[in-house]
Amino acid sequence: MPEPSLPVAAVARRLGVAPSTLRTWDRRYGLGPRGRTTGRHRRYGPEDVARLELMQRALLRGASPAEAAEYALRAHAEPDKLAPQPVAVPDESTLARGLGRAALAMDTPGVHRLLDEAIETDGVIACWDRVVRPVLTAVAGRWAHSGACVEVEHLLNECVLAAMIAATPLLGPARNPRPVLLCCAPEERHSLPLYVLRAALARREVGSQMLGAALPADALAAAVRRSAPAAVVLWAQLPRHGDPAVFERVSGTPQRVRLFGCGPGWATAPLPDQVQRLDALADAVDQIEAVVVGART
Ligand code: B12
Structure with a gap:
C-alpha cells in the first residue's frame, strides 16, 4: 500500500507557515518531499513531514533557518545522537527570535514555553526588556505598515499577561506597610x-x-x-x-x-x-x- 502523503498546502497549514516557505526550505536546505518522482505536484510523506516538524521545533527554540535545517536533517538521520541537545542554548536575542516566530505561527503553547523559559532564566525585567518588548514592537510595526497581524499582537498580549501574572508571587505580609x-x-x-x-x-x-x-x-x-x-x-x-x-x-x-x-x-x-x-x-x-x-x- 502506498504511504499516505499530503500536498504542500496541507503541510503548510499543519505547520502554520506559508506554502512558499516550504518551497524555500526545499530549495535552500533540501527539506522537500523525497519520494516525489513524477507529476507537477509535490506530496509530502510522513517522514518528510517529521523532518519539517523538527525544523519548525528548532526555529521556535530560536535557531536560525540554516541551523534549524541542519538540525532537522541530522536529527532525522541520527535521532539518538542528537536527541539530548536539539539546538544550541538560545541567548537573549535568539529567545526573542523564537518568540516572534512562535507568535507569528499562532503557536500558543510555544509562546508560553518561551516566555516561561525567559522569565526563569533571566527574570521578569530582562524577559520584558530583551525578549518581549522587541517582539511587541516588531509585531505592532507590521500592523502600523500593513494593517496585518492584529491577531498575533492580541495573542502575544494575552500570553504575556498570563505569564506575568503567573510570575507574580502571592505575598503574605509585604515589606511595604502601605501598598x-x-x-x-x-x-x-x-x-x-x-x-x-x-x-x-x-x-x-x-x-x-x-x-x-x-x-x-x-x-x-x-x-x-x-x-x-x-x-x-x-x-x-x-x-x-x-x-x-x-x-x-x-x-x-x-x-x-x-x-x-x-x-x-x-x-x-x-x-x-x-x-x-x-x-x-x-x-x-x-x-x-x-x-x-x-x-x-
Ligand atoms: C499591546 C498593545 C495594545 C494592546 C494593549 C493590551 C494591554 N493589556 O496592554 C491593545 C490591543 C488593547 C491595544 C490597543 C490600542 N493600541 Co496599542 N499597542 C500595543 C503595543 C504592541 C505594546 C504596548 C506596550 O505594552 N508598550 C510597552 C513597550 C512594549 O513599549 P516600548 O516603546 O518598548 O517601551 C518604552 C517605554 O514605554 C519604556 N517602558 C517599557 N516598559 C516599561 C515599564 C515601566 C514600569 C516603565 C516605567 C517604563 C517602561 O521603555 C521603553 C523605552 O522607552 C504597542 C506598540 C509598542 N511598541 O508600544 C501598540 C501601540 C501603543 N498601540 C497603538 C494604538 C494606535 C492602539 C489603538 C488606538 C488601536 C486601535 N485603533 O484600537 C488602541 C488604543 C486602546 C486604548 N484606548 O488605549 C499605537 C500608538 C501610536 C501612537 N503613539 O499614538 C502603538 C505604538 C502601535 C503602533 N505602532 O502604531 N494596543
Missing part, C-alpha cells in the same frame, strides 16, 4: 507594562494593588481614599490619555502619597511638581521600592 497602587490613566487600555511592574515588585516582596486598564478618575480617587497607598503609579501610553489633571484627583489625601507618571503618554504635557516621571522598568522598580520600603542595601 503601591498601579493603574492606567482614564481611557488608557495599554496595561501590560503595569503587570510586568507588579510582577517585578512582588518578586522583591513589594506589595501592590492592580486597578488595570482605563479606570475613570472618580474611581481612582475613591481607590486612593480607601487604600491609603504609599505610592500611586499611573500609566499612559497614548498622549491623548496623558492628562496631568488626573494627578490632582489623587493628591491632597490626609496621608502623604508619592505620585509616579509612567509611559510615553506623559511626555507631551508638563507634569505637576509632585509627580515623578519614570521612563524605564528597572529604574521604576528601584525607585518605587526605595520610596515605599527604603533603598536596597
Whole structure:
C-alpha cells in the first residue's frame, strides 16, 4: 500500500507557515518531499513531514533557518545522537527570535514555553526588556505598515499577561506597610507594562494593588481614599490619555502619597511638581521600592 502523503498546502497549514516557505526550505536546505518522482505536484510523506516538524521545533527554540535545517536533517538521520541537545542554548536575542516566530505561527503553547523559559532564566525585567518588548514592537510595526497581524499582537498580549501574572508571587505580609497602587490613566487600555511592574515588585516582596486598564478618575480617587497607598503609579501610553489633571484627583489625601507618571503618554504635557516621571522598568522598580520600603542595601 502506498504511504499516505499530503500536498504542500496541507503541510503548510499543519505547520502554520506559508506554502512558499516550504518551497524555500526545499530549495535552500533540501527539506522537500523525497519520494516525489513524477507529476507537477509535490506530496509530502510522513517522514518528510517529521523532518519539517523538527525544523519548525528548532526555529521556535530560536535557531536560525540554516541551523534549524541542519538540525532537522541530522536529527532525522541520527535521532539518538542528537536527541539530548536539539539546538544550541538560545541567548537573549535568539529567545526573542523564537518568540516572534512562535507568535507569528499562532503557536500558543510555544509562546508560553518561551516566555516561561525567559522569565526563569533571566527574570521578569530582562524577559520584558530583551525578549518581549522587541517582539511587541516588531509585531505592532507590521500592523502600523500593513494593517496585518492584529491577531498575533492580541495573542502575544494575552500570553504575556498570563505569564506575568503567573510570575507574580502571592505575598503574605509585604515589606511595604502601605501598598503601591498601579493603574492606567482614564481611557488608557495599554496595561501590560503595569503587570510586568507588579510582577517585578512582588518578586522583591513589594506589595501592590492592580486597578488595570482605563479606570475613570472618580474611581481612582475613591481607590486612593480607601487604600491609603504609599505610592500611586499611573500609566499612559497614548498622549491623548496623558492628562496631568488626573494627578490632582489623587493628591491632597490626609496621608502623604508619592505620585509616579509612567509611559510615553506623559511626555507631551508638563507634569505637576509632585509627580515623578519614570521612563524605564528597572529604574521604576528601584525607585518605587526605595520610596515605599527604603533603598536596597
Ligand atoms: C499591546 C498593545 C495594545 C494592546 C494593549 C493590551 C494591554 N493589556 O496592554 C491593545 C490591543 C488593547 C491595544 C490597543 C490600542 N493600541 Co496599542 N499597542 C500595543 C503595543 C504592541 C505594546 C504596548 C506596550 O505594552 N508598550 C510597552 C513597550 C512594549 O513599549 P516600548 O516603546 O518598548 O517601551 C518604552 C517605554 O514605554 C519604556 N517602558 C517599557 N516598559 C516599561 C515599564 C515601566 C514600569 C516603565 C516605567 C517604563 C517602561 O521603555 C521603553 C523605552 O522607552 C504597542 C506598540 C509598542 N511598541 O508600544 C501598540 C501601540 C501603543 N498601540 C497603538 C494604538 C494606535 C492602539 C489603538 C488606538 C488601536 C486601535 N485603533 O484600537 C488602541 C488604543 C486602546 C486604548 N484606548 O488605549 C499605537 C500608538 C501610536 C501612537 N503613539 O499614538 C502603538 C505604538 C502601535 C503602533 N505602532 O502604531 N494596543
